[in-house]
Amino acid sequence: MVTVKINGKEITVEDNTLILDAARDAGYEIPTFCYQADLMGIGSCRMCLVEIEGQKKLQPSCVTPVLHGMSINTDSGTVQTARAGVLEFLLANHAMDCPVCDKGGECELQDMVHKHGPHKGRHAEPKFKFHDKDYVLSPVIIKNSNRCVQCMKCVRVCREVVGQNVLGALGRGDHQEPTSFFRAFMNCEMDGNCIEVCPVGCFMRLPYRYKSRPWDLKSSDTICPYCATGCRMVIEERAGTLMRAKAQLGVGLNSETLCARGRFGQDFVNNPERINQPLVRRYGKLEPVTWEEAISHIKENLTALDGDKIGGIASPRLTNEELYLFQKLMREVLGSPNIDSSSRFSPDAVEGFVAATGMGEGGVSVYDCMEADTVLIIGTHLSDENPVIDYIVRRISASRRMNVIIASPRAMKLDSSANIVLRHNVASENAVLTSLVIGLNEGKLADTLKGMHEAQLDANLKASGVSADLISTVVNRLAASSSIAIIAGTDFLRYPEGISGLGLLKDLLKSRGKKVTVMPVLDRANQRGAWEMGVHPGFGPGYSETRKGLGTEGMLDAAMKGELEALYVVGSDVASMYPGDDFARTALSKVGFLIVQDMFMTETARQAHVVLPGAAHAEKDGTYTNQEGRAQVIKKLLTAPGRAKQDINIIRAIGESFDRSFGPKHFALVLDEIRKEVPSYADVSLSFNNKRNTDNKLDNRGALVKAAAAPAVKVKSFNPASVETSGARFILTTGNHLFHSGRSSMKSETLLGLLKGAVVEISEEDAASLGLKSGEKVRVKGANFEAQMTLLTKKGTKSGVAFIAENFDDAPVNRYFRRGGGIPRVDIIKTI
Amino acid sequence: MLSEQAKQEILASLKKYHDKRSAVMDAVRIAQKENGGHVVKRDMEEIAEILEMQPVEVNAAAAFYTMYRIDKPVGRHHIQVCRNISCSLMGAEHIIKHLERSLGIKTGETTTDHRITLSTVECLGSCGTAPMMQVNDEYYENLTEAKIDELLKKMA
Ligand code: SF4
Ligand code: SF4
Ligand code: SF4
Ligand code: FES
Ligand code: FES
Numbered sequence: 001m002v003t004v005k006i007n008g009k010e011i012t013v014e015d016n017t018l019i020l021d022a023a024r025d026a027g028y029e030i031p032t033f034c035y036q037a038d039l040m041g042i043g044s045c046r047m048c049l050v051e052i053e054g055q056k057k058l059q060p061s062c063v064t065p066v067l068h069g070m071s072i073n074t075d076s077g078t079v080q081t082a083r084a085g086v087l088e089f090l091l092a093n094h095a096m097d098c099p100v101c102d103k104g105g106e107c108e109l110q111d112m113v114h115k116h117g118p119h120k121g122r123h124a125e126p127k128f129k130f131h132d133k134d135y136v137l138s139p140v141i142i143k144n145s146n147r148c149v150q151c152m153k154c155v156r157v158c159r160e161v162v163g164q165n166v167l168g169a170l171g172r173g174d175h176q177e178p179t180s181f182f183r184a185f186m187n188c189e190m191d192g193n194c195i196e197v198c199p200v201g202c203f204m205r206l207p208y209r210y211k212s213r214p215w216d217l218k219s220s221d222t223i224c225p226y227c228a229t230g231c232r233m234v235i236e237e238r239a240g241t242l243m244r245a246k247a248q249l250g251v252g253l254n255s256e257t258l259c260a261r262g263r264f265g266q267d268f269v270n271n272p273e274r275i276n277q278p279l280v281r282r283y284g285k286l287e288p289v290t291w292e293e294a295i296s297h298i299k300e301n302l303t304a305l306d307g308d309k310i311g312g313i314a315s316p317r318l319t320n321e322e323l324y325l326f327q328k329l330m331r332e333v334l335g336s337p338n339i340d341s342s343s344r345f346s347p348d349a350v351e352g353f354v355a356a357t358g359m360g361e362g363g364v365s366v367y368d369c370m371e372a373d374t375v376l377i378i379g380t381h382l383s384d385e386n387p388v389i390d391y392i393v394r395r396i397s398a399s400r401r402m403n404v405i406i407a408s409p410r411a412m413k414l415d416s417s418a419n420i421v422l423r424h425n426v427a428s429e430n431a432v433l434t435s436l437v438i439g440l441n442e443g444k445l446a447d448t449l450k451g452m453h454e455a456q457l458d459a460n461l462k463a464s465g466v467s468a469d470l471i472s473t474v475v476n477r478l479a480a481s482s483s484i485a486i487i488a489g490t491d492f493l494r495y496p497e498g499i500s501g502l503g504l505l506k507d508l509l510k511s512r513g514k515k516v517t518v519m520p521v522l523d524r525a526n527q528r529g530a531w532e533m534g535v536h537p538g539f540g541p542g543y544s545e546t547r548k549g550l551g552t553e554g555m556l557d558a559a560m561k562g563e564l565e566a567l568y569v570v571g572s573d574v575a576s577m578y579p580g581d582d583f584a585r586t587a588l589s590k591v592g593f594l595i596v597q598d599m600f601m602t603e604t605a606r607q608a609h610v611v612l613p614g615a616a617h618a619e620k621d622g623t624y625t626n627q628e629g630r631a632q633v634i635k636k637l638l639t640a641p642g643r644a645k646q647d648i649n650i651i652r653a654i655g656e657s658f659d660r661s662f663g664p665k666h667f668a669l670v671l672d673e674i675r676k677e678v679p680s681y682a683d684v685s686l687s688f689n690n691k692r693n694t695d696n697k698l699d700n701r702g703a704l705v706k707a708a709a710a711p712a713v714k715v716k717s718f719n720p721a722s723v724e725t726s727g728a729r730f731i732l733t734t735g736n737h738l739f740h741s742g743r744s745s746m747k748s749e750t751l752l753g754l755l756k757g758a759v760v761e762i763s764e765e766d767a768a769s770l771g772l773k774s775g776e777k778v779r780v781k782g783a784n785f786e787a788q789m790t791l792l793t794k795k796g797t798k799s800g801v802a803f804i805a806e807n808f809d810d811a812p813v814n815r816y817f818r819r820g821g822g823i824p825r826v827d828i829i830k831t832i
Numbered sequence: 833m834l835s836e837q838a839k840q841e842i843l844a845s846l847k848k849y850h851d852k853r854s855a856v857m858d859a860v861r862i863a864q865k866e867n868g869g870h871v872v873k874r875d876m877e878e879i880a881e882i883l884e885m886q887p888v889e890v891n892a893a894a895a896f897y898t899m900y901r902i903d904k905p906v907g908r909h910h911i912q913v914c915r916n917i918s919c920s921l922m923g924a925e926h927i928i929k930h931l932e933r934s935l936g937i938k939t940g941e942t943t944t945d946h947r948i949t950l951s952t953v954e955c956l957g958s959c960g961t962a963p964m965m966q967v968n969d970e971y972y973e974n975l976t977e978a979k980i981d982e983l984l985k986k987m988a
Contacts, residue, residue: 168892181888182873 002068007075019061019072020048028074031083031112033199034151035062038255038395039160045151047112049082050074058082084117092123093174095146103201105214109149130177137179138186139753140206140264145177147200154178154194154203160398161257161391163413164189178202190260190739190754191387196247197256205244207264207750212238220637221248223624224262225317225617226741228522229254229386230626231262235618237637242269242618253366253630253699259387260739260754266618268747269638274599275613276642286611291643291653294610299657301593301609305565307335311555314535315571316341316524317744319622319634320681321670322648323526323533324541326570329655331540333662337549339537341530343577343584344806347537347551349496352716354531356503357488357520360543360711362680363629363704364519369485370396372517374403374477379429379498380489383412384738386521386627389487390414403477407432409733410761410803411796420474423798424464426731427721427823429491431463432471433501437508439475463720465798483515490523490735495823496718503715522627523736525617529625532678532705542678543711552578553819556587565592568654570647571614573743575603577806579817581784597650600747613644620646622667623684630703631684680706722822726783730762730802732824734813737805746809758789758811760804760828763797772830780804780811782826784818787811791828802826834878838866842882852883859883860894869906869949869968876902898953906949907942909987912966915952918959927963928952930977934984948987 003012006019006026013022018041020030033045043063050061053071058079061072073079090109098104113119130145137143152169155178159165166188169178180186195203217236224231224245232252233245245266249256278294279286289297302310312330314323323341330336340347354360366389369375375393383390394417397404406415407422407429415421424432438457461468478484486506492498502518509516522528533541537554540546550558552574558564560583567588578584588594588607596608605611619640625631640646648667655662664670674681683706723731739754740746760780772778774793779786780802789804789811797803804813816824834842845858856879863875871894873887880887894900898912911931915924928939931950935943942949958964961973972983 165886166888168886168888168895170888170892170895172896181876181886181891 002066004066004069005071007073013066016065019050019052019059019064019066019070022066023050023061023072023074030061030074031116032062033108033112033149034153036153036156036197036249036256039153039156042152042156045149046086047083049079049086051076051079080116087113087116088118088121088123090149091121092125093128093146094149095127095129095144097147101144101147101201102204102209103147107201108199109147128174130175131183134204135183136185136206137183137203138188138190138206140190140192140260140750141186141195142204142206142209143179143183144202144204145179148178148202149200150174150176150178151199152178153197153199157193157197157257158188161395162189162191162193163390163394163416167194189387190264191258192260192263193257196258196263205264207267208244212243217243218637220618220635222617222634222637223525223626223632224258225525225624225634226261226265226745227386227736228525228527228627229388230525230624230628230630230632231258231388232632233258233262235266235637237618240638242266242638252632253392253628254388257388257391261741261745261751262388264750264754265739265741265745265748267750268744269616269618271600271747271749273601273747274641274644275601275605275611276644277613278643279608279611281609286608291645294612295653295657298595298610298654302334302566303658305334308338308549309558309563309565310334310336311338311340311550311558311564311567312336313340313343313552313555313567313569313572313574314530316527316530317617318526318530318571318647319617319620319667320526320529320533320625320631320674321622321667322570322620322651323530323535324674324677325648325651325655325670327534327541329651329662330568331546333655333658337537337547338551338555339535339549340551340555341527341535341572343552343572343574344579345490345493346496346553348716349493349499349718350531350536351538351713352496352499352503352718353488353492353520354543355711355713355715356492356499356506357518358506359520359528359531359629360708360713362707364517365630365699365701365704366392366519366628367699369487369517369519370400370402372402372483372485372515373481374405374483375485375487376405376407376474376478377414377418377487378407378432378489378502379491380487380521381408381410381412381735382406382487382489382521383414385489385523385736387738389521393417403481405474405477409798409801411763411794415796420470420477421796422464422466422470422474423796424466425798426733426801427491427495427497427723428464429495429498430501430720431460432466433498433505435460435464435466435471436475436478437501437504439471440479440508440512442475478509479512481514483517484509485517485519487519487521489521494734495721496716497720500715500717520627523741525626526624528627528629529623529631532625532680532708533674539712541674542680543708543713545710545712556584559587559591562590564590566595567591567593568595568597569604569608570597570651571599573598573602573604575607576743576812577814578819579814579821580819581815583819597647599644599744602743612650613640613642614647614650615640615644619644620648620667622648623671623686625705629705630700631681631705632703633686678708680708682706724783724822724825726825728782728825728827730766730800730826730828732782732813732816732826733801733803734806735803737807740805740807743807743809746807758787758804758808759792760789760802761792761794761797762802762828763799764793764795766799767791767793770828770830772828777831779829779831780816780826781829782816782824785815788831802828834863834875835866838862839878839882842879853885853889856883856885856890856893860890860900864900869910870901870904872903898951901951905942907946909948909967911948911950912953912956913950914954914956914958914962914964914966916955916959918955919962919964922962924952924963926977927965927975927980930980934981948984
């Protein structure tokens with residue numbers, strides 16, 4: 001610790017604290033352009049100059065650490081003159097076109113000049129210009145370099161955080177232009193983090209161009225509804241239209257970053273295809289009715305039904321309050337234990353995964369994981385599925401240099417931050433993890449067991465396709481680490497065999513006295529919340545013991561046999577997501593009474609007897625629980641279109657039609673009830689939304705849910721996934737595309753502008769051996785489905801693996817799968 | 833397109849560095865030389881591939897230095913006049929004016945017969961003999977107008 005004086009005030013701070021941070025701690029703001037806590041310091045803009053007693057020259061406080069006994073002045077006359085001088089130079093070539101600049105009103109340069117002067121410039125020379133017209137860098141980015149203050153935040157965020165590295169600082173001095181290679185259109189992550197960090201109007205959002213002024217926008221501080229990373233964002237509207245979403249420096253675990261989905265995908269809310277009135281099927285046609293008619297029609301059809309013959313499926317994008325009320329309606333009012341929140345994952349797999357990742361043990365912060373000696377990432381294509389977690393791992397591993405081990409069949413951007421990459425066969429997570437367990441046990445066994453062990457190891461190595469050398473390197477790193485974080489993704493739910501390996505490895509490492517943290521990574525905003533609220537056939541709220549019911553698969557089976565008399569689907573498109581071509585649709589057509597509540601006319605909704613128009617996240621209040629187990633607040637900004645209603649009110653209206661006292665009547669009261677009924681949520685508070693973090697830790701630990709009382713889940717063993725035996729060349733895997741999340745993102749105009757048509761991704765080598773090139777049109781042919789799409793090649797992906805994301809309407813990947821069948825194989829053929 | 837020989841030269845230069853990326857300066861120099869005095873987009877892309885960098889990083893490294901010319905062809909003789917402090921004090925401004933007048937072009941331009949390109953650069957490390965300039969790979973020092981007239985005559 002060192003003690004320094006700042007503006008006469010004595011303060012004691014950690015060694016190596018930057019003067020800037022020390023001053024902020026002491027309560028003095030220092031203006032900056034190029035400084036950003038998450039980025040490497042470059043000390044280039046000189047806005048942050050301070051005077052240090054005894055030193056002749058002013059020093060940049062953002063790169064100068066405090067020394068014991070320093071006396072610093074952050075606001076002396078010299079400092080003020082210097083600041084005004086820096087600004088005068090920045091304005092020397094500045095375009096000064098504030099009236100037509102999108103940044104006007106929230107521009108750091110405007111604010112800075114307003115505050116620190118000079119209010120008159122002395123430069124009379126003609127201004128230097130990089131270019132005349134703004135130029136487009138991507139479907140979401142437009143650039144004007146004439147406004148640049150050369151802080152290089154754009155270049156640094158793209159390299160250090162996003163890892164895409166497609167921006168460079170071209171030229172030098174005042175002629176230095178941060179831009180793409182030859183100012184050409186970029187093929188990048190499209191996350192727009194360069195826009196967010198730019199203090200001025202150089203990098204700008206194309207979809208928002210000339211649409212509004214910041215002071216005309218109303219905003220609300222909420223959570224992204226796409227993946228379960230749970231990024232904090234501010235969404236803003238003007239005259240009822242959602243205009244943009246942005247992140248906030250130092251707020252939320254994501255700080256100033258978002259991915260493309262989060263930053264550009266919120267406009268689905270404005271989609272004119274939103275359903276805006278309740279519909280009831282009459283003589284084969286869906287016709288508009290009033291809410292009273294719809295609800296009484298539902299009541300009529302549900303009354304007198306045996307609860308066991310009713311089912312309910314609710315989307316993992318609903319709020320905790322909605323999901324809690326949904327299961328309460330199903331269980332307590334309708335008497336049905338048949339509840340699920342997924343059409344993709346089996347209830348057994350979910351239980352095993354919940355147990356193996358220890359969700360019942362309470363929340364785990366991603367920042368805790370980043371403090372481990374070794375981080376093992378397995379069962380997820382992290383870079384595409386949870387991009388902001390990819391950013392966090394990249395940024396922190398660059399300075400902490402912990403071991404990062406990635407196990408995945410597909411190459412990903414984060415591979416470049418990994419020390420070891422295990423490119424294993426599809427669905428062989430179990431073999432990888434078991435090999436590690438065997439390796440860790442080596443040398444600790446009686447001789448008699450050794451032979452058996454070796455045979456077992458060989459079998460597992462063969463199954464995973466990973467070399468013995470790589471496994472033993474990983475084993476050594478694990479053995480040498482005293483803390484290990486395992487980040488486990490949704491492939492464990494697709495191929496549940498890996499769950500037992502995950503459980504084994506976790507237990508073994510723990511038994512060796514190591515600190516083990518397991519963090520699940522999930523692809524739907526409130527998937528964890530859905531489980532914790534008990535929207536699952538195997539456990540109730542808080543993973544409590546409950547009467548077992550049917551999951552989606554069981555319900556569809558029952559429907560097929562004509563035994564499901566009613567099904568209430570909220571926000572789930574079962575027909576589009578459930579594996580198998582026609583099974584779900586046929587099954588749904590046999591349901592006696594199908595109620596679908598959604599924002600859009602989905603495949604599933606088209607088959608319904610009653611369609612109820614629900615609301616988007618931007619139209620709701622409530623809480624989401626992200627994958628870490630962080631309960632965060634979402635806040636209403638807009639009113640649902642037409643007669644559409646918040647889902648919580650629709651669920652309650654149905655409940656009330658049976659029992660006047662069904663409730664609680666307000667989301668906050670529902671949360672109160674959750675706090676009572678679910679002990680792990682006892683401390684969840686609406687005030688979590690969400691203080692600005694002053695310490696740059698971005699880690700609001702109060703929001704992590706506590707351990708459940710007695711979680712009714714067990715790690716189970718599952719059969720190995722079988723692979724279809726057809727002779728086709730590729731094994732098909734799926735997941736989310738970087739620009740999409742389930743089917744809801746397909747309603748975002750901007751995201752569709754980034755990618756609309758289906759793509760299939762294979763390795764470069766496979767493409768070359770088939771004589772195919774990236775970008776070509778191909779037919780992907782499976783046993784029961786084929787479709788045309790665009791080929792994309794990826795360097796480093798395992799040979800024989802084809803990936804088609806689950807998001808595309810024009811090539812629904814679920815149709816390649818067969819209900820109860822193995823992992824499909826496909827052939828890829830050039831279209832002529 | 834880089835020739836096979838240029839690629840070999842670049843690969844050979846890798847030996848000088850711990851980190852592949854550090855060879856970017858050599859690589860751009862080799863490409864520029866082969867291409868007759870300036871580098872083009874395609875070359876930078878190829879260099880990026882060899883050195884496992886992004887093309888924009890190669891571009892950024894090259895754009896920082898006046899000794900690299902990006903996408904701007906030069907004449908057979910490329911005159912680079914130093915205009916940094918020492919040379920300026922010793923009359924670089926006159927030298928530049930004199931060259932512009934004699935050649936009938938402005939700084940940054942090339943004569944219509946593609947014979948000579950005139951540009952100005954930062955310190956070439958020859959301050960003791962200021963004012964000075966570099967023509968292709970040669971230094972010409974302690975310049976006077978007469979010396980320059982003499983030189984220009986010899987440039988075919
Ligand atoms: S959008 Fe992202 S990847 Fe693309 S240039 Fe900006 S920061 Fe880089
Ligand atoms: S474009 Fe923006 S972020 Fe990039 S250097 Fe210029 S002012 Fe900074
Ligand atoms: S999709 Fe996920 S990673 Fe992207 S902004 Fe939303 S929550 Fe964050
Ligand atoms: S903020 Fe310190 S030099 Fe830019
Ligand atoms: S200033 Fe001209 S060579 Fe140094």
